[in-house]
Amino acid sequence: MVTGSASRTRAVLSARILILSLGVFLMIVPFAYMFATSLKPNALVLEIPPKLLPHPATTANYTAAWTSNKFGRYFLNSLGVAIATTFFSVWLSSMMAYAFARFSFPGRRILFGLLLIGLMVPTMMLIIPQFILAKNLGMLDSLSGLVFFYTGGTLALNTFLLRSFFQDIPRELEEAMVVDGAGPWKRYLKLVLPLSRPALATVGIFSFLASWDEFVWALTVINDPNKRTLPIAIALFQGEHSTSWGLVFAASSIAVVPVLLAFVIFQRQFISGLTTGALKA
Amino acid sequence: MTASSSSTSSTGLLGRSASALRLGGRTVQASKRKETLAAYTFLAPGFVLFSLVVLYPIARAFQISLYHWSIVPGTASQYIGLGNYGHALHDPIFWRALANTGAYMAFTVPAQIVLGMTVAVLLDARMPARGLFRTLYYLPVVTSWVVVSLLFRYMFITDGGLINFVVHDKLHLVGHNIEWLSHRWSALAVISILGIWKGIGWSMVIFLAALQTVPRELKEAAAVDGAKAWARFRAVSLPAILPVIAFVTVMLVIGGFNVFISIFLITNGGPLDETQVLLTYAYRQAFSFLDFGYGSSLSFMLTLIVFTLSIAQLRLFRRPKDVT
Numbered sequence: 001m002v003t004g005s006a007s008r009t010r011a012v013l014s015a016r017i018l019i020l021s022l023g024v025f026l027m028i029v030p031f032a033y034m035f036a037t038s039l040k041p042n043a044l045v046l047e048i049p050p051k052l053l054p055h056p057a058t059t060a061n062y063t064a065a066w067t068s069n070k071f072g073r074y075f076l077n078s079l080g081v082a083i084a085t086t087f088f089s090v091w092l093s094s095m096m097a098y099a100f101a102r103f104s105f106p107g108r109r110i111l112f113g114l115l116l117i118g119l120m121v122p123t124m125m126l127i128i129p130q131f132i133l134a135k136n137l138g139m140l141d142s143l144s145g146l147v148f149f150y151t152g153g154t155l156a157l158n159t160f161l162l163r164s165f166f167q168d169i170p171r172e173l174e175e176a177m178v179v180d181g182a183g184p185w186k187r188y189l190k191l192v193l194p195l196s197r198p199a200l201a202t203v204g205i206f207s208f209l210a211s212w213d214e215f216v217w218a219l220t221v222i223n224d225p226n227k228r229t230l231p232i233a234i235a236l237f238q239g240e241h242s243t244s245w246g247l248v249f250a251a252s253s254i255a256v257v258p259v260l261l262a263f264v265i266f267q268r269q270f271i272s273g274l275t276t277g278a279l280k281a
Numbered sequence: 282m283t284a285s286s287s288s289t290s291s292t293g294l295l296g297r298s299a300s301a302l303r304l305g306g307r308t309v310q311a312s313k314r315k316e317t318l319a320a321y322t323f324l325a326p327g328f329v330l331f332s333l334v335v336l337y338p339i340a341r342a343f344q345i346s347l348y349h350w351s352i353v354p355g356t357a358s359q360y361i362g363l364g365n366y367g368h369a370l371h372d373p374i375f376w377r378a379l380a381n382t383g384a385y386m387a388f389t390v391p392a393q394i395v396l397g398m399t400v401a402v403l404l405d406a407r408m409p410a411r412g413l414f415r416t417l418y419y420l421p422v423v424t425s426w427v428v429v430s431l432l433f434r435y436m437f438i439t440d441g442g443l444i445n446f447v448v449h450d451k452l453h454l455v456g457h458n459i460e461w462l463s464h465r466w467s468a469l470a471v472i473s474i475l476g477i478w479k480g481i482g483w484s485m486v487i488f489l490a491a492l493q494t495v496p497r498e499l500k501e502a503a504a505v506d507g508a509k510a511w512a513r514f515r516a517v518s519l520p521a522i523l524p525v526i527a528f529v530t531v532m533l534v535i536g537g538f539n540v541f542i543s544i545f546l547i548t549n550g551g552p553l554d555e556t557q558v559l560l561t562y563a564y565r566q567a568f569s570f571l572d573f574g575y576g577s578s579l580s581f582m583l584t585l586i587v588f589t590l591s592i593a594q595l596r597l598f599r600r601p602k603d604v605t
Contacts, residue, residue, distance in 0.1 A: 016403050017410075023400060024417045027478070031420065033443055034432050046441030048450065092327035103320035111328065118335040120591040122539050124560045125580040128567050129338035129345060152334025155327050184319035213425040215542055220568060231427040235546060238431055245435055252428040263423045264416060270423075274483075275490040 038062070038249035045245040061250035071251045073226065074233040078212055078255070081143055081229060085150040085211040090204050093155050094196075097162035098188050102174070118156035127220060134221055141223045150211040158203040161273055165199035166192060202273035205266050209259060230255040339584075346578035352571050365578035375579065378557040381469060385558060386537035388473035389480065393533055394526065396477065397484025402514065404485070405492040415489070419482035426479075426542040433475045434547045437461040465555040468548050472556070475543050480536070484529050491525040492518055531594040535587050559583045 032052050037045055038061050040054040065071040099105075100112055130149060131140075139145030169192060177187050193200070215231040222228055228236070234255065238248045263270060346365050348358040369375045400418055404411055421429065436443045445458040461467045495518050541560040544550060550557040550565060557565070559579060567576030 013406075013408055016406065016408060020400065020403050020414050023396075024414060027418055027421060027482075030429070030432050030436065030478070031424075033436065034428075037435070046438065048441055048446060050441070050443050050446055092330065095323040096327040099320040099323035103316055103323075105317045105320040108320075111324065114336060115331070117339070117588075118331060120588055121335065121339055121584060122535075122560075122580075122587055124539060124541055124564070125342060125584045126335065126338040127564070128573050128577050128580065129341035130334065131567075132341070132345075132573075133333075133338060148330075149334055152330045155331045156335065159327065184316065184323070188323070209423065213427070215425075215427050216545075216564075231425055234431065235427050248431060249435075252425075252431065256424055256428050259423055259425070260420060263419070267412075267416060271486055271490070274486055 034249045035253060037245055038253050040246050042244060042246050045243075061246040062254070065247055065250045065254065069237065069247065069251070070225075071230070071233060071254060074228050074230045075254060077143060077227060078230040081146050081150065082208045082212040084144075084147045085154065086204050086207045088147065088151040089154045089158055089207040090200055092151065093158035093203065094162055094193065094200065095188070096155070096159045097166055098192055100159065100163045101166035102192075103184075115156050115159060119160055123153060124216065127216065130217070131220060140221050141227060143227055145221065146211070146214075146218060146229070149217060150207075150214060154207045154210055158207060161203055161206075162196070162199055165196055169195055198269055198272070201266065202269040205262065205269060206273060208262075212255075212259065342577050342581050342584070345573055346581045348574045350572070350574035350577070352573060358574070361574070365575045366582070368575060369578060369582070374554045374557060374562060377554065378559050378562040381465075381556060382538060382540070382558045384469055385473055385476065385540055386534055388470070389476040389537060390530065390533045392473075392477045393480040393484045394529060396481050397529075398488050398526075400481065400485045401488035401492055402518075404489055415486070418485055421479045422482040424479070427546065429475060429479055430543045430546040433471060433543075434462070437471050439463075462548055463552060468556045472540070472543050472547055475547075476537075476540065480533070484533070487525060487529055488522065491522040495521045527597070528594065531590055535590055538583055538587055 029052075033050070036052050036054050039057045039059065040047075040051075041056070041058050041060065044051075044054070096115075100108065100115075134140050134145055134149065137145075139148060173191060173195075174187055177191055182190070213231060214229070215235065218229045219232045219235070222232060230251070234248060234251050237244070237251065241247070347360060347362060349361050349364070351358045404414055437445075439445060439458050439460045439462075442458075442461075444461070448454045449456075449458055459467065461471050499517050500513070539560065540558055541564070544556060544558055544561045545564070548556045550561045554562075560583065563576045563579035563583070565576075566572045566579065
């Protein structure tokens with residue numbers, strides 16, 4: 001009886017793993033195909049049968065992408081914009097979140113309601129008025145203009161997430177500091193921020209990814225080929241050289257691999273931020 | 282300030298609270314005013330930027346949608362009231378774009394829920410490599426839309442593409458290579474498959490987190506009772522995570538209205554506007570035909586739909602606190 005149920009449990013477990021593995025196969029094949037293509041000479045990117053292990057394999061696409069096609073420059077553009085956006089967004093949203101989490105002031109409900117509206121509005125809807133605004137502010141075709149709009153666009157979500165983390169910090173800790181005479185800035189800098197490092201990491205990762213991957217806005221406002229970010233560079237390159245798939249996917253891999261690595265390393269922060277929004281809000 | 286206040290804190294505390302008691306209301310009021318001021322200082326820089334970049338454009342989008350908008354500097358835009366909205370009602374491509382958006386949701390939302398839930402249920406057990414599985418299913422979620430869109434376009438190429446090789450050359454399901462991207466429904470199918478493939482990991486992670494809040498004793502008690510897996514799931518887990526399913530559904534519907542990059546890069550609405558969705562059509566009107574007014578009216582309608590859904594979801598499915 002006992003051995004019977006044990007072997008049944010084992011059979012169920014094997015079935016689970018088998019089904020999950022089949023699913024994983026479908027999830028992974030496109031990536032494998034992408035990396036394989038990036039290692040193929042151009043003549044073989046549409047060969048029949050398609051090979052997942054390229055033969056002959058070549059890193060020529062990577063060299064070509066990085067050197068003659070300026071993808072190195074686009075990589076640095078993207079990196080700079082993403083780092084600046086992350087810095088400004090985490091800084092500004094943590095201050096806002098602290099105000100919403102810990103202070104009562106006139107207009108608090110209304111301002112928070114406005115923030116929620118910003119959370120709901122589809123970013124694509126704003127692209128026309130934002131384009132006109134950027135034009136009037138002289139921010140078209142500039143990387144710092146990208147940072148400005150990306151930061152503004154990530155504030156609502158980051159503030160919302162950080163506020164819920166900050167509310168979980170025991171009030172007593174702060175009250176103890178008040179008793180010791182610490183003002184709001186000291187509490188924010190010496191208590192709230194250090195205690196929320198995981199939460200700050202979470203919103204930092206979200207902001208970084210959002211601006212690293214952003215496509216439509218950059219495509220719309222950037223004209224100067226030297227100011228392209230990676231996503232528009234990849235998409236435009238594919239449009240201009242529709243058959244250079246090896247090169248397109250070499251550039252894509254350059255853009256995707258850091259993200260995948262970051263995800264694998266910071267997985268815990270990632271998932272916690274995701275489920276906070278879903279299970280708690 | 283830090284050094285002196287901390288060294289004298291024990292006496293200082295007594296002295297301060299005593300004086301606060303004596304002075305009564307006025308001190309409380311002064312410190313309250315100070316706190317309010319601090320709160321506004323914390324809010325101001327972020328909220329100004331947020332207002333400029335998000336709130337102001339929302340109002341502006343509506344305003345622009347009421348004009349025959351002139352993009353030439355120095356020439357006046359013509360106020361036409363709801364004319365752009367009326368134009369949409371008589372625009373067959375608008376209706377087709379709306380239908381395509383609906384079709385995309387009809388394909389992708391149920392599939393992401395059912396498949397995401399299946400994977401989550403399979404992973405909700407003591408098993409080896411659980412974290413690895415979760416990571417692998419989640420990889421498409423964190424991959425850029427631009428990259429996966431180009432990748433799917435490449436896989437679905439008619440001659441020499443991976444998919445036609447599998448269904449034609451290998452499995453002989455069809456007698457010739459399919460021109461996936463040249464026809465409305467097959468192109469929408471490709472774009473929907475991409476949406477599902479990219480989205481399963483997200484719904485799975487949310488469902489898995491919700492399932493793990495269902496007490497293990499409950500699940501195991503049902504198992505000992507000999508309840509079959511499906512009946513057990515329906516009786517124990519499903520009711521507990523119903524609010525989360527509702528949340529995921531609304532988020533996926535909203536995501537469906539927002540589909541853009543995949544269409545833009547895979548078919549660009551073609552052939553002949555057959556695969557336009559609301560956002561690609563709005564974008565084309567604005568940035569290819571430079572009709573900012575009409576483009577704004579299209580995206581404003583979409584926003585109204587999304588707002589209604591979001592508010593309905595906040596009202597109806599207010600998350601019970603115990604789910605966390």
